[in-house]
Amino acid sequence: MLKTVEPAIAVDQLVKVYKTTRAVDGISFALEPGSITGLLGGNGAGKTTTLAMVMGLIMPTSGTVKVLGAEMPRQRYQVLHEMNFESPYVDMPHRLTVRQNLKVFGLLYAVEDLGGRIAALARELDLSEFLDRPTGKLSAGQKTRVALAKALINSPRVLLLDEPTASLDPDTADWVRGHLERFRKERGTTVLLASHNMAEVERLCERVIIMKRGHIEDDDTPQRLLVRYGRETLEEVFLDVARGRGEAREAAQ
Amino acid sequence: MRAPSISAVTLAPHRIAAMVRRYVYLLRSSWTRLLELIYWPAVQLFVWGFLQLYIAQNSGFFARASGVFIAAVLMWDVLFRGQLGFSVSFLEEMWSRNLTNLMISPLRPIEFVCALMIMSLIRLAIGMLPVTFLAMAFFGFNVYSLGLALAAFFLNLILTSWAVGIVVAGVLLRNGMGAESLAWTLMFVLMPLTCVYYPVSVLPDWLQVLAWTLPPTYVFEGMRALLMEHVIRADLMLEAFVLNALYFGAGVLVFLQLLKSARRVGSLLQTGE
Numbered sequence: 001m002l003k004t005v006e007p008a009i010a011v012d013q014l015v016k017v018y019k020t021t022r023a024v025d026g027i028s029f030a031l032e033p034g035s036i037t038g039l040l041g042g043n044g045a046g047k048t049t050t051l052a053m054v055m056g057l058i059m060p061t062s063g064t065v066k067v068l069g070a071e072m073p074r075q076r077y078q079v080l081h082e083m084n085f086e087s088p089y090v091d092m093p094h095r096l097t098v099r100q101n102l103k104v105f106g107l108l109y110a111v112e113d114l115g116g117r118i119a120a121l122a123r124e125l126d127l128s129e130f131l132d133r134p135t136g137k138l139s140a141g142q143k144t145r146v147a148l149a150k151a152l153i154n155s156p157r158v159l160l161l162d163e164p165t166a167s168l169d170p171d172t173a174d175w176v177r178g179h180l181e182r183f184r185k186e187r188g189t190t191v192l193l194a195s196h197n198m199a200e201v202e203r204l205c206e207r208v209i210i211m212k213r214g215h216i217e218d219d220d221t222p223q224r225l226l227v228r229y230g231r232e233t234l235e236e237v238f239l240d241v242a243r244g245r246g247e248a249r250e251a252a253q
Numbered sequence: 254m255r256a257p258s259i260s261a262v263t264l265a266p267h268r269i270a271a272m273v274r275r276y277v278y279l280l281r282s283s284w285t286r287l288l289e290l291i292y293w294p295a296v297q298l299f300v301w302g303f304l305q306l307y308i309a310q311n312s313g314f315f316a317r318a319s320g321v322f323i324a325a326v327l328m329w330d331v332l333f334r335g336q337l338g339f340s341v342s343f344l345e346e347m348w349s350r351n352l353t354n355l356m357i358s359p360l361r362p363i364e365f366v367c368a369l370m371i372m373s374l375i376r377l378a379i380g381m382l383p384v385t386f387l388a389m390a391f392f393g394f395n396v397y398s399l400g401l402a403l404a405a406f407f408l409n410l411i412l413t414s415w416a417v418g419i420v421v422a423g424v425l426l427r428n429g430m431g432a433e434s435l436a437w438t439l440m441f442v443l444m445p446l447t448c449v450y451y452p453v454s455v456l457p458d459w460l461q462v463l464a465w466t467l468p469p470t471y472v473f474e475g476m477r478a479l480l481m482e483h484v485i486r487a488d489l490m491l492e493a494f495v496l497n498a499l500y501f502g503a504g505v506l507v508f509l510q511l512l513k514s515a516r517r518v519g520s521l522l523q524t525g526e
Contacts, residue, residue, distance in 0.1 A: 108355075
């Protein structure tokens, strides 16, 4: 008999309706532990709402989300200590120094040997010289690294990222991607990454879920998507899906 | 990593301490924030203190009731600044766009509320203790001479301030920064009804009924009874405490309902206007 592994994230027939808008419309997917999946889609596709429901920030209208076996948001306190999130649209208190911010979050997540953990993250993310500087006085790239340090402080089993490299220069963005890649491989963390950046998704993700108007339009490995759409880059695939050419192509075939 | 408790109502002191630490870091980082805590209570004290001196020179009644205005202004500040201390600490999370980070952390709402209550006390102590000493130095009024009654007044006023602060926090969670002005103004709606500077008997009968539904009314009546008639009205303090327990419990329930509603409408993600 085959041993089945419980998905790290299991989304089943998930729907979110805001007044009359169906932001997420009956999506289902399951992510294997240790996998890294990209959630692609244009503005208003439902990516952020999906991430928010996975985190338990938003209550689904119907359907279920399970993270590490716990139903969200009802059983969120069973798993929140094993999850974390990073987004350029969420900040940390500007007046607090980097060390103070990391200390506060480390205490909230009950991280053992917090001083050692902060020192290790500062080394890995090249933050040592900024640790005692107010977070608000850092550059965008430095702030992103601090936000990443916060997201990794509890060595999460599930990491959710919302456009983690938005507004970064190509060099810093590449550096952040490299770090995320290493972290996932070392820790076996399950990563769900919402992004507009096709190159990022192509480089990092072993699976891509493409959303459009609250639906899942496609779900496969980047390689198979490229073959299926007859394209050379994910950006071209994304444009095909966004402009409805994918369906036309499939119909023609 | 330590295994955290699962229940949503379990209190973890280390998480409450983490949040208090966060606000203390913030206060320490800005001397203007510290100064602001003392500034308005001091201004209020001097305005009402000098008015009291002036009236006392021209009225035997107020000469007998020495300190009644100063005590009233100090008590009012406990009520108002207590709520403000709670609400401003909460607003700091919205101003810094940090609320989402907290909401996805293991921090329980009730722990967050506990941290805000502790911060309300800390901010009140920083602002009010120096002002009570100023009252002694400039007007010869020693609020600590009220003894145990002062403890009863303080307990009742701070409970009311927290009840209001909790509801304001819930409204902010549900409606975003558009509701920010509530934090600064809601208590002033209660001010005329709680009879800070005059007895309840001067209100029209129908308004008196309303006034007696508010715990601070009992405190200010009790304070005047103590200062003017030298009578300790324990009955009033007890009634205020019962009302406060009801309002505080109701405030927590309203907060939890508004938080639930915020999860439903998605306002925890967008905490702007």
